[in-house]
Amino acid sequence: MAKGSAARKVSEAPARQPAKQEIAQPDRLIHERMRLGIVSALAVNECLSFPELRKLLNTTDGNVSVHARKLEEAGYVSCTKTFDGRIPRTEYRLTAPGRKALEKYLKHMESLIRAMRAH
């Protein structure tokens, strides 16, 4: 009995403070500046190549590579590697979960602003 109520307590805990938890934890994966930039840029383009992303975000090859891979691992972006003659070409696209994550993040930020203004 005691065990059951403890278990219920644990499972109920996150539901009790949803607002607080949301404020503390936005989607960490796209909260990071470079990844947020990649997702935002891809949201308004069907696809962008590796050098296009690097130029748009004004960053280095390594930065784009590392962060794009993290987004790819999470299933937020898809990556296709092709050859343009002998030159390798990497293109990124935003996936449906990636678009959903960005929309959720945008709503989250808007709700934070609204909540703070209400105070």
Next chain:
Amino acid sequence: MAPVEIQSHAIESLRYIRDTMERATLVTAVPGRGGILMGITAIVAAWIASRQPGSAEWLGVWVLEGLIALTIGITAMYLKSRSGGMPLWSAAARKFGLAFAPPLVVGALLTLVLSGVGLTSVLPGLWLSLYGVAVIGAGAFSVRIVPAMGLAFLIAGAVALFAPASWRDVSLAAGFGGLHVVFGLIIARRFGG
């Protein structure tokens, strides 16, 4: 984090997303399919213009084609920006327009002056090179394909300036027709629109 800090961080994040989207939209503000359509109308105009008896009629055909192409371009940009969920008059479109318009205005003024003194033979080279300048300027903030298209127009214009007068419609068909179709296909395939 203090509430004020959270709020300013959230505002800053939203601003960053908007700025990135605007810059990224500039990449694709140039419509692909719209460009192809502009190219096709230019080829048709070249064919009609080549059959005109005098310079005034020839100029009339190309002025009309210019207005048609401008309408197609603006409509295609509007449709593209709407499908991307971005307002046409976003900062990106404003930057694009501000860079694009001045060479076209200069082109219109010089057309008026040069045609007035009967120098219509230099108009194809002038139009193509000034259009190239406009695209290079507007595409300066964009990906390589847009300024590359501008450079191609600039080269076509330079060639047309030194080409025989009898080549005028061929130059315009190759430039406004051929280059728009080729670059339009590339842009449509990679960036849509």
